[in-house]
Amino acid sequence: MQNWIKITELENIPLMGARVIKYEDLEIAIFKTKDGSIYAINNICPHRQGKLSDGLVHEKVVTCPLHNTDVDMISGESIGEEYECTKTYELKIENSLVYLNLK
Amino acid sequence: MKEKLIVVGNGMSGLRVIEDLLEINKDKYDITIFGEEPYVNYNRIMLSYILSQEKTFEDTIINHESWYTQNNITLHKGDKVISIDKLNKTVTSQNGKVENYDKLLIATGSKPFIPQTVGSNLNNVIAFRNKADVDTIIKTIDKSKTAVVVGGGLLGLEAAYGIAMHGVKTILVHRSGSILSQQLDSTGGKLLQENLEKYGIEFKLNTTIKQINGISDVEEVEFSDGSSVESNIVVFATGIIPNKDLAIEAKLDTKKGIIVDDFMATSDKSIFAVGECVEHKGNTYGLVAPLYEQGKVLAKKLADVEVDGYSGSTLSTRLKISGVDLFSAGDYLGDETTEELILLDEKVGIYKKLVIYDNKIIGIVLYGDTADASWYLKLLKEHTDISDLRTKILFGKSALSGDSGHGGDDVNSMSDDEEVCGCNGVCKGDVVNAIKDKDLKSLSDVKSCTKAGASCGSCLGLVEQILVNTLGDEYNAVEEGICDCCDVGHKEIKECINENEFSDVYEVFEKLNWKTNDGCIKCRPAINYYLLVKYNDDKYKNDKRSALVNDRNYANIQKDGTYSVVPRIWGGLTSPQELKDIADIAVKYDVPTVKFTGGQRLDMLGVKKEQLAPMWKDLNDCGFVSGQAYAKGLRTVKTCVGSQWCRFGTQDSMAMGVKLEKLTWGSWTPHKYKIAVSGCPRNCAEATIKDFGVVAVDSGWEIHIAGNGGIKVRVTDLLCKVETDEELIEYTKAFMQFYREDAYYLERTAHWLERVGLEYVKKIMLDTQKREYYVLRFEESQKSAQVDPWAKAIEDGFTKEFSPIVIKPEESVSFEAKEIN
Numbered sequence: 001m002q003n004w005i006k007i008t009e010l011e012n013i014p015l016m017g018a019r020v021i022k023y024e025d026l027e028i029a030i031f032k033t034k035d036g037s038i039y040a041i042n043n044i045c046p047h048r049q050g051k052l053s054d055g056l057v058h059e060k061v062v063t064c065p066l067h068n069t070d071v072d073m074i075s076g077e078s079i080g081e082e083y084e085c086t087k088t089y090e091l092k093i094e095n096s097l098v099y100l101n102l103k
Numbered sequence: 104m105k106e107k108l109i110v111v112g113n114g115m116s117g118l119r120v121i122e123d124l125l126e127i128n129k130d131k132y133d134i135t136i137f138g139e140e141p142y143v144n145y146n147r148i149m150l151s152y153i154l155s156q157e158k159t160f161e162d163t164i165i166n167h168e169s170w171y172t173q174n175n176i177t178l179h180k181g182d183k184v185i186s187i188d189k190l191n192k193t194v195t196s197q198n199g200k201v202e203n204y205d206k207l208l209i210a211t212g213s214k215p216f217i218p219q220t221v222g223s224n225l226n227n228v229i230a231f232r233n234k235a236d237v238d239t240i241i242k243t244i245d246k247s248k249t250a251v252v253v254g255g256g257l258l259g260l261e262a263a264y265g266i267a268m269h270g271v272k273t274i275l276v277h278r279s280g281s282i283l284s285q286q287l288d289s290t291g292g293k294l295l296q297e298n299l300e301k302y303g304i305e306f307k308l309n310t311t312i313k314q315i316n317g318i319s320d321v322e323e324v325e326f327s328d329g330s331s332v333e334s335n336i337v338v339f340a341t342g343i344i345p346n347k348d349l350a351i352e353a354k355l356d357t358k359k360g361i362i363v364d365d366f367m368a369t370s371d372k373s374i375f376a377v378g379e380c381v382e383h384k385g386n387t388y389g390l391v392a393p394l395y396e397q398g399k400v401l402a403k404k405l406a407d408v409e410v411d412g413y414s415g416s417t418l419s420t421r422l423k424i425s426g427v428d429l430f431s432a433g434d435y436l437g438d439e440t441t442e443e444l445i446l447l448d449e450k451v452g453i454y455k456k457l458v459i460y461d462n463k464i465i466g467i468v469l470y471g472d473t474a475d476a477s478w479y480l481k482l483l484k485e486h487t488d489i490s491d492l493r494t495k496i497l498f499g500k501s502a503l504s505g506d507s508g509h510g511g512d513d514v515n516s517m518s519d520d521e522e523v524c525g526c527n528g529v530c531k532g533d534v535v536n537a538i539k540d541k542d543l544k545s546l547s548d549v550k551s552c553t554k555a556g557a558s559c560g561s562c563l564g565l566v567e568q569i570l571v572n573t574l575g576d577e578y579n580a581v582e583e584g585i586c587d588c589c590d591v592g593h594k595e596i597k598e599c600i601n602e603n604e605f606s607d608v609y610e611v612f613e614k615l616n617w618k619t620n621d622g623c624i625k626c627r628p629a630i631n632y633y634l635l636v637k638y639n640d641d642k643y644k645n646d647k648r649s650a651l652v653n654d655r656n657y658a659n660i661q662k663d664g665t666y667s668v669v670p671r672i673w674g675g676l677t678s679p680q681e682l683k684d685i686a687d688i689a690v691k692y693d694v695p696t697v698k699f700t701g702g703q704r705l706d707m708l709g710v711k712k713e714q715l716a717p718m719w720k721d722l723n724d725c726g727f728v729s730g731q732a733y734a735k736g737l738r739t740v741k742t743c744v745g746s747q748w749c750r751f752g753t754q755d756s757m758a759m760g761v762k763l764e765k766l767t768w769g770s771w772t773p774h775k776y777k778i779a780v781s782g783c784p785r786n787c788a789e790a791t792i793k794d795f796g797v798v799a800v801d802s803g804w805e806i807h808i809a810g811n812g813g814i815k816v817r818v819t820d821l822l823c824k825v826e827t828d829e830e831l832i833e834y835t836k837a838f839m840q841f842y843r844e845d846a847y848y849l850e851r852t853a854h855w856l857e858r859v860g861l862e863y864v865k866k867i868m869l870d871t872q873k874r875e876y877y878v879l880r881f882e883e884s885q886k887s888a889q890v891d892p893w894a895k896a897i898e899d900g901f902t903k904e905f906s907p908i909v910i911k912p913e914e915s916v917s918f919e920a921k922e923i924n
């Protein structure tokens with residue numbers, strides 16, 4: 001099942017930063033990395049629930065601001081530590097608008 | 104033809120023998136190593152730091168794969184040796200390998216002892232011995248349940264501390280009435296216990312585990328005092344047993360452990376043994392220092408170099424828990440024939456005891472202040488007659504030389520034969536000689552060449568100081584890379600930045616051959632800082648995306664992801680109107696907690712990120728600017744009431760505090776920076792534990808530097824006395840700028856000073872020309888720095904992204920069910 005929702009204009013996602021999307025109970029962070037690609041990932045760090053949107057972005061990784069757990073934005077896995085995976089989501093850009101697949 | 108040497112056990116002592124052997128003779132043996140664990144050789148001691156999350160596994164690796172390859176060593180990881188055939192000189196492994204040897208070394212360490220109780224066979228009843236155990240602990244602990252640790256020895260305490268550091272409630276059960284009874288007397292044990300309780304560890308003394316309940320996993324633990332607790336993990340640290348299984352099977356002589364002679368030979372002269380698995384003259388050992396002493400002897404023996412036999416070891420120990428200083432050695436309990444010298448200050452948490460027999464020290468317990476440990480240990484080992492020192496000995500070595508000093512480990516006062524590294528038995532003179540003879544330039548060179556600091560690491564600060572002192576001006580901290588992204592250290596990065604022109608962090612990465620495109624949390628903020636400091640004006644814009652979260656969002660992130668907002672309160676002085684304004688704003692935004700900070704400001708805690716911008720705006724409108732409570736920069740200037748109000752005040756500390764804060768706010772520094780001004784030597788503003796402390800005296804002001812009230816309190820050093828306010832201001836500017844430019848990113852003034860030495864700082868600061876240079880650079884940089892970051896962030900639109908984009912389900916369906924592929 002696909003469930004695409006419209007998020008925002010691409011330019012509203014800051015380069016090397018994140019924007020938080022709230023949809024019902026979900027909090028999803030959309031990151032834009034150095035090369036301009038975007039990734040959507042549940043905003044909650046798998047370690048101790050830090051807000052990943054406040055983390056430092058490097059390559060395809062975000063480092064949680066609370067205790068520096070590295071989370072891979074593509075797979076949602078924590079790197080170097082074994083915590084549960086964070087959920088990641090599919091994104092699409094059409095006419096400079098960002099769409100997210102809630103599945 | 105080379106002889107064939109097989110090592111069973113890829114652990115700490117076996118591999119040390121090989122390292123030592125390779126140093127003496129690289130070509131004598133063909134070496135094969137079998138290790139039961141599936142890893143290369145790692146530092147078992149550091150498992151405590153992995154558990155407490157202070158280190159990663161990578162940090163603990165002693166020899167990487169490449170080391171084995173370079174030295175032509177065959178390593179069979181994850182393959183246990185199951186039998187030895189003495190006649191045919193072969194060993195057989197679990198994976199079916201059969202290899203023959205000329206010489207065999209057994210270094211199989213020990214096995215944890217887990218007492219048999221009901222339920223001790225359940226899942227998650229484990230020991231704290233290897234990497235797998237630590238992985239299990241981290242995976243299993245659960246914040247809603249209690250973790251139980253059994254055994255109040257060194258290992259048990261480190262396990263409990265490590266678990267508690269995950270925010271998990273931890274109960275430590277110990278059979279006797281006070282903890283660490285192998286190392287401490289009951290007074291020391293009590294102080295330590297009080298300290299550890301602060302970390303959230305609960306102690307059940309005179310107690311054991313009655314039974315553990317559960318179906319397959321641990322679910323509940325019952326104690327001998329009748330109580331019980333819901334738990335899903337029990338960690339036993341109740342002792343170790345030498346691992347002599349192989350030796351028994353091969354019919355070598357064993358008792359408690361594998362019996363060896365003074366040259367570590369077993370009852371079969373082709374087979375040697377070393378480490379925790381051996382028994383020498385009736386003794387077994389469970390710490391690395393004695394094992395390394397054994398190893399040294401054995402390496403020479405294997406290389407056919409003449410060597411005196413091993414004659415046993417004096418044990419001394421330290422506890423590896425951050426913020427807990429503890430050292431003990433020798434016969435610390437004493438008996439009716441011995442005397443005790445004791446110094447106890449319960450409030451400060453200092454306890455020192457020397458056990459004396461026949462005017463000689465035979466036992467040492469130091470708690471809270473271990474600066475003189477190596478000196479006492481030397482007196483003990485050399486059987487020095489202390490009759491003449493008796494009245495002062497407890498106050499430490501510096502008390503004898505009449506230097507009231509400020510404590511700390513002063514390497515200058517150490518003699519060459521005082522031990523620096525207990526684990527590896529390295530004395531100061533060994534380090535100094537190695538630096539001179541082998542032309543060593545960096546800490547990692549010293550570490551690998553002398554082994555000082557290479558094991559538990561608690562002596563590294565001391566080793567580095569010796570390096571700095573020995574090399575003097577030549578000292579060129581060629582350190583390891585600051586993170587995995589690069590091979591260069593802070594010093595080299597700073598030099599490169601100063602010699603070249605860069606416009607952003609990425610250009611620096613490129614120039615220095617970074618292995619990653621955009622760095623990581625360790626290097627990017629550091630480079631950003633160095634660029635900021637170099638350019639000093641607005642030629643380089645602070646790259647927010649490269650700053651740590653607080654410096655990026657201009658507020659302090661708290662444990663639940665909310666922020667705390669702190670307006671600046673100049674010199675700690677406020678007015679009823681300001682208080683009212685803050686109160687109104689706190690009410691308006693429904694701030695859950697308002698607290699006075701340690702630096703005389705008001706902290707509004709629990710503010711949601713999206714509330715930050717409007718709240719800042721309201722504060723700005725009332726005339727407040729950011730208190731930079733989050734910043735690596737000036738935080739506060741604390742003052743006492745001084746001559747304006749105080750009966751004793753000789754100077755106007757409030758006015759001076761305000762002046763200094765107006766001068767220094769807005770600046771960036773490598774780490775947070777705090778100032779305090781006291782109006783008389785009574786020092787009510789506690790200026791002597793600040794980065795920059797000012798104390799009024801009759802003749803003017805005393806300037807104190809590099810104090811800190813952190814995990815390890817450091818009292819300031821006196822920089823100088825000045826007579827006038829103008830001079831004080833000049834020093835304030837010069838010192839801050841010098842620190843900004845000289846220290847490494849994230850190095851507090853205290854650590855910086857300890858690294859570079861007080862003499863170096865004094866030399867620069869007391870030189871009029873140099874001082875002038877830094878004053879000018881400071882003034883220049885402050886011109887562009889003193890802008891309120893809150894107002895600026897709102898103005899340039901950065902705060903827009905603080906608010907979430909809220910999407911309602913009914914709006915989202917507006918994008919129809921059209922499939923996008």
Ligand SMILES: Cc1cc2nc3c(=O)[nH]c(=O)nc-3n(C[C@H](O)[C@H](O)[C@H](O)COP(=O)(O)OP(=O)(O)OC[C@H]3O[C@@H](n4cnc5c(N)ncnc54)[C@H](O)[C@@H]3O)c2cc1C
Pocket residue numbers: 111112113114115116117137138139140147148149150151182183184185210211212213231232233258346349377378379380388389390391392394421423526559
């Ligand atoms: C958490 C922790 C903290 C510690 N902290 C300190 C400290 O601060 N200071 C200090 O001095 N000491 C400390 N120690 C003790 C120190 O680690 C040991 O004394 C030291 O590791 C012993 O060295 P070893 O070579 O004898 O045994 P080990 O390092 O245990 O090595 C033995 C190796 O042999 C392997 N092995 C066993 N049998 C076989 C076989 N049949 N075939 C193949 N391989 C086999 C084992 O798997 C193991 O890897 C600590 C220990 C732990 C567990």
Ligand code: SF4
Pocket residue numbers: 743744745746749750751752753756781782783784785786787788
């Ligand atoms: S430091 Fe001196 S001047 Fe300041 S409050 Fe204390 S006693 Fe008074």
Ligand code: SF4
Pocket residue numbers: none
């Ligand atoms: S505010 Fe400081 S001392 Fe207090 S809990 Fe946080 S880090 Fe520890």
Ligand code: FES
Pocket residue numbers: 045046047048049050064065066067068069
């Ligand atoms: S909550 Fe993310 S690292 Fe701790």
